[in-house]
Amino acid sequence: MVKVGIPRALLYYQYYPMWKTFFEGLGAEVVVSPPTTQATLAVGSSRVVADTCLPVKVFCGHVLALVEKCDYVFIPALRSVKSKIYNCSKFLGLPDMTRAVIPECPPILDIDIDINKGKRKLYQAIYSLGRNLSWNPLQVRKAALAAWHAHQEYKELMINKGLTPPQAIARISEAATPSPNPKQAAIALIGHPYLLYDELINHRLTHRLEQAGYRVLTPEMLTDEQLETAITRLTGKPYWTYEEEVVGSGGHYLESGVEGVIGVVAFGCGPDSLMMDMVQRQAIRLRTTPFMSLTLEEHTAEAGVVTRLEAFLDMIQRRKRREAKVCV
Numbered sequence: 001m002v003k004v005g006i007p008r009a010l011l012y013y014q015y016y017p018m019w020k021t022f023f024e025g026l027g028a029e030v031v032v033s034p035p036t037t038q039a040t041l042a043v044g045s046s047r048v049v050a051d052t053c054l055p056v057k058v059f060c061g062h063v064l065a066l067v068e069k070c071d072y073v074f075i076p077a078l079r080s081v082k083s084k085i086y087n088c089s090k091f092l093g094l095p096d097m098t099r100a101v102i103p104e105c106p107p108i109l110d111i112d113i114d115i116n117k118g119k120r121k122l123y124q125a126i127y128s129l130g131r132n133l134s135w136n137p138l139q140v141r142k143a144a145l146a147a148w149h150a151h152q153e154y155k156e157l158m159i160n161k162g163l164t165p166p167q168a169i170a171r172i173s174e175a176a177t178p179s180p181n182p183k184q185a186a187i188a189l190i191g192h193p194y195l196l197y198d199e200l201i202n203h204r205l206t207h208r209l210e211q212a213g214y215r216v217l218t219p220e221m222l223t224d225e226q227l228e229t230a231i232t233r234l235t236g237k238p239y240w241t242y243e244e245e246v247v248g249s250g251g252h253y254l255e256s257g258v259e260g261v262i263g264v265v266a267f268g269c270g271p272d273s274l275m276m277d278m279v280q281r282q283a284i285r286l287r288t289t290p291f292m293s294l295t296l297e298e299h300t301a302e303a304g305v306v307t308r309l310e311a312f313l314d315m316i317q318r319r320k321r322r323e324a325k326v327c328v
Contacts, residue, residue, distance in 0.1 A: 002028045002133060004109065005070035007062035008035060010055055010091070011078065013165040013193035017172055018151035019074060025143025026133040031070045033062040036200040040065060045298060047101040054266045054297050055194045056090050056097075058201065063102055072109045072132070073098075079114040085238055088271055158220040164206065165220055166197050184215040187316075188253035190279065191264035192245050192272075193220070195296060202264060202294075203302040205309070212313055217258060219249035226252050234278055243275060250279030253289070260290040260316050262309075267297035290316055 004023045006012065012032075020030045034040075036058055044061025045052075066073055075095045078087050090097075095110035111129040115122065130140030157168045162180045187209055189196050196202065196218060209216050219227070227244035230251030231237075238244070246263065253261050263279055265272040276293055283291035292312045294305065 002072070003031050003070040004028045004133075005031045005033065005063075005066035005073040005106065007059055007066065007073070007075070008033045009059040009062045009198070010094070010194050011076070013169075013197050015151065016169060017154040018147045021150040022130075022143050022147035023074070023133070025146050026130060026139060028133055031066065033065040036061070036198050038200065041200065041298065048097075051268070053090065053268050054201065055192075056094075057298065058194070058198065059094070060098070060101060063098055063105055067102075067104055067106065070106055073106050074109045076111045076113060079112065080116050081113065082238075083115055085243070087242075088269075155220070159223055162215075162217075162221050164197065164216065164218050165193055168220075180215050185213070186215040186217050186258045188217040188249070188256075188258045188261045189264060190219060190246055190250045190253065190261060192242060192266075195264045195266060201296055203300070203305045205262075205264070205294075205305070208306070208309060214259065214313075217253060219245045222249055222252055234282055246272065246275040247278055250276075251282060254279070254283055254286055254291070255288070258289060259320075260292070260312065262312070263291065263293040265293065265295050267295050267300075290319065 006016065006019055023030050040061035041058055043064050044057040044059065047060045048057060063073060075098055077095055078091045080086050095108050098105055098108060109129060109132055111125050113122065113125065126144050127137060127140050130143065134140055154168055154172065157163060157171060158165065163171060206216050227248030231244060231248045234247055234251045250261060250263060263276045265276050280291060280293060283289060294308065
């Protein structure tokens with residue numbers, strides 16, 4: 001059986017169930033790289049120049065982890081998934097960059113996704129990808145439709161059940177995952193999935209919040225309508241492909257009554273810095289919800305993240321006690 005490798009980085013948390021369903025529908029076995037370790041980051045960093053952003057360094061490490069473990073590695077080039085909204089340059093050239101810096105990489109299955117070129121080009125790209133594993137167009141079509149349904153079910157599971165992507169993936173895999181308590185005090189995390197759910201990069205941020213007694217809310221738990229409404233309110237019109245993960249979710253959660261909002265960005269990311277600044281300015285204007293921005297990079301120390309998080313949570317508790325005294 002042909003083995004297709006999927007790196008556990010960048011777009012993994014957004015599209016893994018869809019990709020897995022598609023390739024299994026074509027008779028392939030899907031192999032996922034192990035969770036990120038310090039060695040993963042170190043070996044990935046050694047393949048690219050120092051100015052490369054942290055998520056791409058981690059991605060290279062995950063590709064290297066798949067060498068000799070699969071027959072192909074799936075690396076899509078996502079240019080645009082919505083009309084006239086564009087993706088970060090790192091996603092556009094990802095397959096070519098991987099070939100250049102990791103010559104020992106297995107053959108790459110790549111697909112160019114650009115909604116602006118129309119549905120016909122998209123369908124052609126899907127069939128071209130599927131032909132690497134099956135020459136039967138009906139089988140490719142069936143696998144593509146099953147993959148789309150799996151993606152929709154994945155999104156609905158996160159929205160309806162309040163699950164994070166790792167929890168939803170575990171639930172789909174029939175692993176036991178506890179359901180969050182809706183009555184528990186909540187803190188919202190905003191940012192891209194490859195930062196929010198990689199425990200090495202963010203130093204187990206979600207786990208630390210849960211241990212402190214908070215329910216964690218994330219962008220994936222919001223509907224498209226909620227995200228689009230918040231973006232329209234803050235910026236008028238989105239420009240970046242994943243702007244809803246930062247601006248949309250940040251704008252919504254700042255007015256939803258959560259205890260606090262934490263924004264997570266990667267150091268040196270231009271689009272992220274602009275989008276997070278919009279959310280921070282909105283937080284200053286509203287003055288209703290505490291907001292903290294965490295910038296992560298290769299040398300971010302765990303102690304620094306823990307210290308800032310503890311100070312933020314302490315501030316929230318002091319604020320609640322002060323408001324309780326005022327009410328009395």
